[in-house]
Amino acid sequence: MxxxxxxxxxxxxxxxxxxxxxxxxxxxxxxxxxxxxxxxxxxxxxxxxxxxxxxxxxxxxxxxxxxxxxxxxxxxxxxxxxxxxxxxxxxxxxxxxxxxxxxxxxxxxxxxxxxxxxxxxxxxxxxxxxxxxxxxxxxxxxxxxxxxxxxxxxxxxxxxxxxxxxxxxxxxxxxxxxxxxxxxxxxxxxxxxxxxxxxxxxxxxxxxxxxxxxxxxxxxxxxxxxxxxxxxxFRQEFMSIYEKKTQQREQLKEQADRSLLFLLQQMQQGICHNEKIMEQMQLLSKRLNNTGGKKVYGYLKADVKAIVNNIVDELEKEERVASCYRAWLESSNEILCYYKDTMPEPLPMSGQKELKSIKNMVIREAVRFGQGYLCTEEEGFSELETRWEEGEAHTEWQETTSKKDSNEYITFEMPDDAAALELDERDISDAVYNTAVYNFFKK
Structure with missing residues (x-):
């Protein structure tokens, strides 16, 4: 009630x-x-x-x-x-x-x-x-x-x-x-x-x-x-629920990233247990390779978006991702329970607007996959990405970053006289990432 x-x-x-x-x-x-x-x-x-x-x-x-x-x-x-x-x-x-x-x-x-x-x-x-x-x-x-x-x-x-x-x-x-x-x-x-x-x-x-x-x-x-x-x-109560929901969303995003990277590593080793994701990632990688412009979800054609959605929904079936998604849904429903009699049927993960960043994560990894940046046994992408964000390469860019508006794009001035790119603040493009990987492995 x-x-x-x-x-x-x-x-x-x-x-x-x-x-x-x-x-x-x-x-x-x-x-x-x-x-x-x-x-x-x-x-x-x-x-x-x-x-x-x-x-x-x-x-x-x-x-x-x-x-x-x-x-x-x-x-x-x-x-x-x-x-x-x-x-x-x-x-x-x-x-x-x-x-x-x-x-x-x-x-x-x-x-x-x-x-x-x-x-x-x-x-x-x-x-x-x-x-x-x-x-x-x-x-x-x-x-x-x-x-x-x-x-x-x-x-x-x-x-x-x-x-x-x-x-x-x-x-x-x-x-x-x-x-x-x-x-x-x-x-x-x-x-x-x-x-x-x-x-x-x-x-x-x-x-x-x-x-x-x-x-x-x-x-x-x-x-x-x-x-x-x-x-x-119920303002104060909602603040507490939204804070919990935000934490659960971040945990869900991190788990989805880990699960996808693990599957990509399995693909590299030829032992991937999720053939649907393997086939869809290969297809998405090829399509993105032939796609110009910004490689973020909002800019893609409908048929390419459909591939991304399929991958996200397959990720939802992974046990740990499913557990995180259920927890996030429970917090969403906890808010609705304050003023609704019945809860709506849960959407698939690809249908949640608040989880759009997971789609862009899939796109990012598909681009990397197509360019040969595969996970190795010694070092997975999660660790590499953490070292990149905390390392000198990230610091170098951070010092030369000019930010326009919190809701607009930000411009990265890349090293080695590379051309500056306009990027969505939430989605680091493949070009910037590739330069980071290049500098990382040079060290």
Whole structure:
């Protein structure tokens, strides 16, 4: 169950009649009232169970609520009542009139009021509740209604158990609404209210464009908002996870490099156990030999990229590489678990944008392989490369390196009056490497 839940609904024109009837139905039967403390921990009643089933049939996405998860874990009267009440409240936007909905958000029990009501918007913007309710009720376009919910323990620990923190968050992310709802900032109107519920504190957000024809929301937009709010709220925890993920990525890159170099050494000795990689590396080496320009992944033709991808995916099957990749994926999913219900199917290693450097490592080694720079029994490439980076040859170049911008290219002024080359900062070209090897073996 994610730590943060963002539910996005919208309302337009008159509400459906069958949902209006449903409000009357559920408002007059048992189970709506909160259980008293003396019976809170008893099993849920038959009436509550029946009502919960009705809610799930008529409001399917109520299954995604924190309260429903709590009820499944402990089906007590208290948890049943909490789910029933919050499920109805979260869907008042589609089962009640718009004017009544805004008034309810501002006055309901548990709302944290600033003055006579609990609505807030941009800093310094005065809010007259009756006027806002009329605006929303008479709006001819779409009105979106969001609910952002946290668990009580997380809200208290992170300071989101008061309206002040929510006000700061939502006011700092107005542009996020404009971008994902495709609404011009000059036309955006939004109002929010914080409800300090005992189990799951949450904020209701109502927004629309003053231009009735403007605005729409996609699934990608919802995912973006979930991710952004989660990164803001759980910032410190995410920093720790990202640090771990970065370390695991570096370990994965190093292991992929070692495994490929080991296979290349086996190829040299005629005992390579991975024939697919052997064939693909030979093919890639030939193709790169006939390829002009920069030999980095982004510059290659589609068919050559496909060869690189095949090699990377074969490397993923190597036991140690697979272990490192699984660890990196687990950290990636650990982040997603904060705001997603289900995890996406894992991509092959070649499909991960964050691991593009592994592709460029494969290209680099294929170029070396084609030029005859093979691993020897006495010294593998990893050791050679380390000595090159730490040795005098590297120092000599480092002193003559001119760097433009961190996101641009860097120019190496090579020794022996060789022509300078423009290189990607993350990918040392074969020409620079070959000169380094030449100087290394001269010593």
């Amino acid at each position: 994610p730590k943060l839940i963002l539910r996005c609904n919208y309302l337009k024109n008159a509400p459906p009649s069958h949902l209006e009837n449903f409000v009357t139905y559920i408002g007059t039967r048992d189970g709506v009232e909160k259980a008293v403390s003396t019976t809170a921990h008893l099993p849920s009643t038959a009436n509550q169970k029946e009502l919960i089933q009705d809610i799930l049939v008529k409001i399917p996405d109520a299954r995604q609520m924190h309260e429903y998860y709590d009820y499944l874990q402990r089906p007590t009267r208290e948890n049943a009542s909490e789910f029933i009440i919050q499920a109805l409240e979260n869907h008042l936007d589609i089962i009640a009139k718009k004017k009544n909905y805004v008034d309810y958000l501002a006055h309901r029990p548990g709302v944290e009021k600033t003055g006579t009501h609990g609505l807030f918007s941009n800093e310094g913007e005065p809010i007259v509740l009756s006027r806002v309710a009329e605006e929303v009720a008479n709006h001819k376009g779409v009105v979106w209604t969001n609910v952002i919910s946290l668990r009580r323990e997380d809200a208290q620990r992170l300071g989101y158990d008061s309206a002040v923190q929510w006000q700061a968050l939502l006011r700092s992310r107005v542009e996020l609404l404009c971008e994902n709802y495709k609404i011009d900032s000059r036309n955006l109107k939004w109002y929010a209210a914080f409800h300090n519920e005992s189990h799951h504190p949450h904020v209701h957000l109502v927004l629309y464009s003053m231009k009735a024809s403007e605005g729409y929301l996609t699934k990608k937009g919802i995912d973006t908002m979930r991710s952004t709010y989660a990164h803001d709220i």
